[in-house]
Amino acid sequence: MFFAEQEKWSSLCRDAVSELLSRYGEYGLNEGTFGLVALRETEARRAPAGFAFNGTWKCYPCSLVKAFHLVHVLRALECGEVDRPDDLDQAIRDMITWSSNTATNYIIDLLTHTTGDTALDPEVFVSWREKRENLNRFFEKLGWPEWAGCNITLKLMGDIRYGREAQLAGSDGSNLNVLTPLAGARLFHELFSGDLPLSAQAREMAQQILFRDRTRVDAALPSYQVSEFLGAHLPPEARIWSKAGYTSWTGDPRTSYYRHDLVRIAMPSSKPVILSVMSQGEAISEHGPRIFPEIGDFLFNRLVASFS
Incomplete structure (x- = not known):
């Protein structure tokens, strides 16, 4: 495991999970629909204190995958593996800042030299x-x-997939996108304190893109991924880096009603904390614009402010 278990931290996190399941059980939050990984960072290059509840839960990740594509495309640019068209920098920022699917899919095309369109003949599909x-x-x-x-x-x-994207997903959905709370937490830990294969310049760029500047005039927009997620009610002095994801009804029950947030919170007087939160269910997803800010406030008070 990339983190170290510390009894005080684990005890605080266990109690927090128990209370969250109690508070939001009526919205369908339970051991099968909720995953949390909480990391308290230490000095650089050292294992953080960590706790995982349902950390290996494999679920549809919505837009959390975009944080992974951010790291990949920055590395590919450094290695000269992709060209740098004039609109790529804007696409990278839009993919994270506004969670643009169009920008993300453009970046996927550049990284893989593929396009998504009509179904392919079997032999061509294998290569694709x-x-x-x-x-x-x-x-x-x-x-x-x-x-x-x-x-x-x-x-x-x-919504639902067509053509070669549907071919790739599989008729039974067995190849849909999947992430776990642990995978998200590992990515953020490595990006801020670990050993991702990025130069210092690329690492700093990724961190800047993920940073949520709540003084922006447009920061309250839902697409900025703060007002309806874990960072909504945090104090002004809290610095936040995040990537959230959400689906309502998509036409496919396997990809519908998820709400996630991957966030790093830093206060001036305490060690930064990384929270990887994933949830599933119509009620928790649809009431998420209220519930996720409440969860974020609760976890902040229990796991961040208590160490100030």
């Missing part, structure tokens, strides 16, 4: 699928145990 697998292989090569069983090869859609 192999190129898409580069999205997974990038993270497989990092050797993270937390990556096991994850998949981020599919484009981002607001």
Whole structure:
């Protein structure tokens, strides 16, 4: 495990999970529909204090995959593996800042030299699928145990899939995108304190793009991914880096009603905390614009402010 278990931290986190399940059980939050990984960072290059509840839960990740594509595309640019068209920098920022599916799918095309369109003949599809697998292989090569069983090869859609994207997902949905709370937490830990294969410049760029500046005039917009997620009620002095994801009804029950947030919170007087929160269910998802800010406020008071 990439984190160290510390009894005080684990006890605080266990109590917090128990209370959250009690508070929001009426909305369908339970041991099968909720996952939380909480990390308290220490000095750079040292294992953080960590806790996982349902950390290996494999679920549809919505837009959390975009944080992974951010790291991948920055590395590919450094290595000269992709061209840099004039609109790529804007697409990278829109993918994270506004969670643009269009920008994300454009970046996937550039990274894999594929396009999504009509269905392909079987022999052509095999070659196309192999190129898409580069999205997974990038993270497989990092050797993270937390990556096991994850998949981020599919484009981002607001409804059901057609053509070659449906072929890739599989008729039974067995190849839909999948992440775990642990995989998300590992990504953020490595990006801020670990050993991702990025230069200092690229790492700083990724961190800047993920930073949520709540003084912006448009920061209250839902698409900025703060007002309806964990960071909504945090104090002004809290610095936040995040990538959230959400689906309502998509036309496919396997990808519908998820709400997630991956957030790093830093206060001036305490160690930064990373929270990887995933949830599933119509009630928790649809009431999420109220519930997730409440969860964020609760976890902040229990796990961040208590160490100030």
